[in-house]
Amino acid sequence: MNTEKGYAAGFRTLDTEVSDRKLPVEGTLPTWLRGSLLRNGPARFEAGSGAAGRAFRHWFDGQAMLHRFAFADGRVTYTNRFVDTPSSRAARESGRIAYPEFATDPCRSLFARFFSVFSRPEVANTNVSVARFGERFVALTETPLPVEFDPETLATAGVVGYEDALKGQLTTAHPHQDPGTGDLVNQLTHFARRSEYRVYRQPTTGTKRELIGRHPVTRPGYMHSFAITGRYVVLAEFPLTVNPLSLILSGRPFIENYRWDPERGTRFIVFDQREGGVRGVYETTACFAFHHINAWEDEDRDGDLVLDLCAYSDASVIDALYLDRLRAGEGVPVSYPTRFRIGLRTGRVETERLAEESMELPRIAYERHNGRDYRYAYGVSSLDGREDDFINQLVKVDTRTGATLTWHEEGCYPGEPVFVPAPDAADEDDGVLLSLVLDSANGSSSLLVLSARTLDVLARAQAPHIVPYGFHGLFTGRA
Numbered sequence: 315m316n317t318e319k320g321y322a323a324g325f326r327t328l329d330t331e332v333s334d335r336k337l338p339v340e341g342t343l344p345t346w347l348r349g350s351l352l353r354n355g356p357a358r359f360e361a362g363s364g365a366a367g368r369a370f371r372h373w374f375d376g377q378a379m380l381h382r383f384a385f386a387d388g389r390v391t392y393t394n395r396f397v398d399t400p401s402s403r404a405a406r407e408s409g410r411i412a413y414p415e416f417a418t419d420p421c422r423s424l425f426a427r428f429f430s431v432f433s434r435p436e437v438a439n440t441n442v443s444v445a446r447f448g449e450r451f452v453a454l455t456e457t458p459l460p461v462e463f464d465p466e467t468l469a470t471a472g473v474v475g476y477e478d479a480l481k482g483q484l485t486t487a488h489p490h491q492d493p494g495t496g497d498l499v500n501q502l503t504h505f506a507r508r509s510e511y512r513v514y515r516q517p518t519t520g521t522k523r524e525l526i527g528r529h530p531v532t533r534p535g536y537m538h539s540f541a542i543t544g545r546y547v548v549l550a551e552f553p554l555t556v557n558p559l560s561l562i563l564s565g566r567p568f569i570e571n572y573r574w575d576p577e578r579g580t581r582f583i584v585f586d587q588r589e590g591g592v593r594g595v596y597e598t599t600a601c602f603a604f605h606h607i608n609a610w611e612d613e614d615r616d617g618d619l620v621l622d623l624c625a626y627s628d629a630s631v632i633d634a635l636y637l638d639r640l641r642a643g644e645g646v647p648v649s650y651p652t653r654f655r656i657g658l659r660t661g662r663v664e665t666e667r668l669a670e671e672s673m674e675l676p677r678i679a680y681e682r683h684n685g686r687d688y689r690y691a692y693g694v695s696s697l698d699g700r701e702d703d704f705i706n707q708l709v710k711v712d713t714r715t716g717a718t719l720t721w722h723e724e725g726c727y728p729g730e731p732v733f734v735p736a737p738d739a740a741d742e743d744d745g746v747l748l749s750l751v752l753d754s755a756n757g758s759s760s761l762l763v764l765s766a767r768t769l770d771v772l773a774r775a776q777a778p779h780i781v782p783y784g785f786h787g788l789f790t791g792r793a
């Protein structure tokens with residue numbers, strides 16, 4: 315019996331690559347919308363083909379593909395291309411899984427595992443996000459070497475090395491811009507006899523990183539993103555942690571070495587960019603998140619840190635994202651937009667759910683509101699908070715009132731909504747959202763342009779093939 319649900323079509327390999335394909339557009343694009351949406355995500359889920367092919371196990375293991383939707387003069391063109399890494403080359407050309415992924419390991423000796431985890435940062439499958447290093451565009455994952463690509467052709471240019479000696483085997487694919495200086499800020503986890511979290515800044519002009527602070531840790535936590543304000547950098551350490559030795563010795567793939575231990579609670583480690591080092595560690599009850607939404611310093615309330623993230627009650631979502639479970643339609647736990655108010659003076663942490671709609675893959679009006687007080691968050695969501703389907707609606711949350719707007723169409727599965735502000739926008743939500751939607755009934759993917767104010771669909775451009783679900787993207791004014 316075929317129990318596959320409609321949304322499973324977004325977890326199948328896409329082999330086709332196209333260049334500058336003009337897309338049919340329904341509706342009317344804003345005349346001011348000019349530039350490119352660059353998106354990243356997994357698009358090959360097995361090495362080799364047919365019965366002999368070996369499958370990647372987890373959604374996060376799929377081989378990276380970049381997509382570009384370019385807007386100019388009321389038209390949309392589309393380009394897609396695999397990121398050319400040793401990992402994707404091995405999968406495509408020799409049918410081998412040659413490099414360790416998030417939840418799939420190649421067959422290799424203990425020595426080789428040691429070599430890869432602790433000494434040689436391998437060029438990994440950069441399938442998570444897209445960032446800008448000054449004028450350069452890079453694809454990122456959670457191992458520290460970014461891969462540069464051409465933002466027009468999407469051709470891989472090569473690995474970007476760093477001009478410093480900062481070490482760490484794990485990072486986040488969600489670097490922030492310092493709201494004050496524009497520098498990139500990110501976190502490294504360094505696994506060693508004495509493991510550490512290391513927070514660094516990287517001036518936009520180069521690839522020489524400077525340490526902001528370090529924090530020793532016995533069992534490092536799995537951190538997919540973090541928060542920044544004008545003054546602080548906040549790492550949220552959820553109780554999903556690892557004994558670094560097991561990464562070498564257990565023989566299990568990366569993420570399967572992490573253990574959920576709710577007794578530990580959640581710890582917010584607050585780094586002070588101005589003074590350097592750690593201002594404090596603030597504890598609250600256990601939860602888990604991939605994504606922070608935003609954070610800011612509340613000057614009206616004693617300089618409290620206000621930190622919003624998409625919180626799950628536990629880390630079971632990671633297991634729910636194994637491809638066999640996704641394709642079998644077993645459903646996925648949902649996360650809610652949740653506010654943590656951290657009293658830097660009192661040491662207290664208060665928690666409040668911001669809305670009754672679920673939210674993942676959050677975006678904000680980043681250029682003006684990153685690290686500052688803000689009102690609106692946008693994301694993907696599940697109708698009625700149901701956990702027996704995949705993300706099937708878009709949501710806008712008013713973080714001040716808890717009011718929500720949603721967009722939902724039967725059988726449609728939207729991706730991360732990227733906010734693009736209108737030129738000279740007067741209001742925070744004056745602009746559009748760009749979301750790539752899989753329509754399971756039609757067997758097609760379309761890029762939706764929605765009013766960020768109302769979530770009304772202004773235009774849709776149909777892609778020439780089903781685009782597997784992606785993770786993150788960015789909009790650049792370059793057309």
Ligand code: CO
Nearest residue numbers: 538604785786
């Ligand atoms: Co992410």
